[in-house]
Amino acid sequence: MISFALRNILWLIIYLFFILAPLFVLLFGSLPPARSFWTELSIALGYSGLAIMGLQFGLTSRFRWVTKPWGEDVIYHFHRKISFIALGLVLAHPLILFVIRPELLALLNFIAAPWRARLAAISTYSLIALIIMALWRVKLKLSYEAWHLTHIILAVAAVAAGILHMVAWGVYLVDPVKKALWCALALFWLTLLPYVRIVKPLFMLRRPYRVAQVKVERGDTTTLVMKPEGHQGFRFTPGQFGWLTLWGSPFQITGHPFSFSSSAEASDGSVEMSIRKLGDFTANVSRVAVGQRVYIDGPYGAFTIGNPADMHVLIAGGVGITPMMSILRTLADRGDKRPVVLIYGSKDWESITFREELDALQARLDLKLVYVLTRPHEGWTGEVGYIDAGLFKRHLPPPFDMHEYFICGPHMMMDAIEQTLAQMHVPMSKYHTERYNFA
Ligand SMILES: Cc1cc2nc3c(=O)[nH]c(=O)nc-3n(C[C@H](O)[C@H](O)[C@H](O)COP(=O)(O)OP(=O)(O)OC[C@H]3O[C@@H](n4cnc5c(N)ncnc54)[C@H](O)[C@@H]3O)c2cc1C
Structure with a gap:
């Protein structure tokens, strides 16, 4: 079994290879006459920004071998964070050029600028708009569906215009082999979209x-x-x-x-x-x-149980109970008697989804149920309020770092529990999370 740290390093190497290889390809074969350090740096930053932007299509194309080791929530989180780096690199490219050659500022005039500069503007403005809309979708009162469609259109515009700008201006792409390689790479990035939007749906259509x-x-x-x-x-x-x-x-x-x-x-x-x-x-x-x-x-998704017989601590908030229910039902059907504790936060007694079935499952599993209510009824003697270290200590046997923790619920609850587990010296490899929001 590949270790947690090794897997992370391997994934990083593969990711960096995809970002940097297209850049290094430019350094082989015939090279254009050398220019100033800052000009070369600005071009390298622009190319890298574009490579990151292109690879974003690969991250979100629902390839299981990309997402499985991490889980979709982690991949989407990475997708969001890395897009800021792409924006930084893409913006640094013209900014450096404007500083060292102020006459290039004239290219900002969209009407008068040549097409190869207009393409750069289209790419950069699309990327900026995409990031603003992703950050402020809720404040802008955009429905998820409208935002999603706009996001795809802006992403295609940013990458396609960026590539065209590069080919039209690219001093490094005069060599036909390099041009062909970069165009093939760009085509690969952009064909991931028809794969997700046409090929995959065709498969689904045949499997209703x-x-x-x-x-x-x-x-x-x-x-x-x-x-x-x-x-x-x-x-x-x-x-x-x-x-x-x-x-x-x-x-x-x-x-x-x-x-x-x-x-x-x-x-x-x-x-x-x-x-x-x-x-x-x-x-x-x-x-x-x-x-x-x-x-x-x-x-x-990677939010799954393996075979370890360690105690499994399932921590659910609200509708975060659904994957836990699948875990419990599956363990019961398999006759698996590993010890399980379900800590389940709900508003009140009446809104505890699956309550009756959970109680019945205790007869088929080595299961302890801990309900935590935020609005308890009169006479409630169970747990009240938030799930914290005190609650863990009351219901879990030490050592706490020997259990496997599975957490799914509202963001605030998940953040607090992750912090609590860290304070209790539970290593990250021992807890698994599923966040119900990719946006
Ligand atoms: C991995 C995962 C598993 C989930 N499992 C469950 C589950 O078992 N039961 C359950 O009730 N909910 C689950 N959810 C949440 C569920 O997907 C959203 O509540 C639902 O899509 C909201 O849609 P809406 O149009 O009703 O609400 P809206 O008001 O349109 O959306 C509410 C929020 O949900 C998110 N959202 C909306 N549409 C999507 C979408 N298509 N893709 C991703 N996020 C979206 C957005 O952040 C949005 O702000 C899960 C979410 C994820 C990411």
């Missing part, structure tokens, strides 16, 4: 699901039981999720991610997703009719 049952659950939650139609379905490991398209075809730009809440041992390939009412899409899930055709792209 039917809603077999719609179950009303506690806590404003609806469970959809979906059976594969004309195919075997897919295998998933408990804790993973899929992208659901409920209305319309898989060609729709925006699918919605939901954890599987069912057992991974279902023999007929059926899967369940339990969905809490939150916004426009989720509010309509309870109205889905039995027999409706739906599409599921999956499985994805």
Whole structure:
């Protein structure tokens, strides 16, 4: 088994190879006459910024071998952070040139500038707009779907215009072999989009699901039981999720991610997703009719249990119970008796989703349930408030760094628990998280 640190280093090397290799290719063969250090540096920064921007398509193309070691939430987090570095590099390119050759400032006049400079402006402005919209989507009152479509258009504009600017101006790309290599790379980046938007949906179209049952659950939650139609379905490991398209075809730009809440041992390939009412899409899930055709792209995610027999501590807040439910149901179906503690934060007693089934599962598992309520009813003697170190110490046996922790819930709760575990000297390799927000 590849160790945690080695895996991180390998991934970093592969990532850096994809960023730097296109840059180093430029240094082979015939070279243009040398220019000042600052000019060369600014060009190198521009090329690197573009390489990072292009590779962003690879990060978000739902390739399992890219996301599996980390989980989608980590990859999307990286995608967001690295785009600031790309913006910095792309902006540094013209800024350095403006400082050393102020006459180039005239190129900022979009009307008078030649096309090769206009392309650079289109690329840079698209990238700036993309980042502003990603940072302030909620403040700008953009729906997720509108933002997602605009994000894709701006990303394609930024990369395509950047490449065209580079080819049109590129002193280093006069050599036809280098030009062909860079154009092939750019084409590869941009064809990832049709792969995700056309090829993958075509596969999904041939593998539809039917809603077999719609179950009303506690806590404003609806469970959809979906059976594969004309195919075997897919295998998933408990804790993973899929992208659901409920209305319309898989060609729709925006699918919605939901954890599987069912057992991974279902023999007929059926899967369940339990969905809490939150916004426009989720509010309509309870109205889905039995027999409706739906599409599921999956499985994805690294939030899964392995084989260790250590105590598993599942920490759920609100609808973060869904992957935990899949884990518990699967362990029960497998007759797996590893010790499990479920610490489950809910608003009140009535909104504890799956409460009755959880109680029943205690008979089939080595399971301890700890409910934590923020609005307890009169006479409640259990845990109240937030999940903290004190609560862990009351319910978990030491040593705390020997258990495997799985955390899923609201961001604030997850941040606080991660901090608490760090303070309790639990190494990062011992806790696993699933964040329900990629944006
Ligand atoms: C890996 C993962 C697993 C999830 N599992 C569950 C689950 O089991 N049960 C459950 O109830 N919820 C789950 N969610 C959350 C669920 O995807 C969102 O609540 C839902 O998509 C919101 O859609 P909406 O249109 O109803 O709400 P909106 O008000 O449109 O969105 C609320 C927020 O959800 C996020 N969001 C909206 N649409 C998407 C999208 N298409 N892709 C990614 N994020 C989006 C945005 O940050 C948005 O601000 C999961 C999310 C992720 C990332």
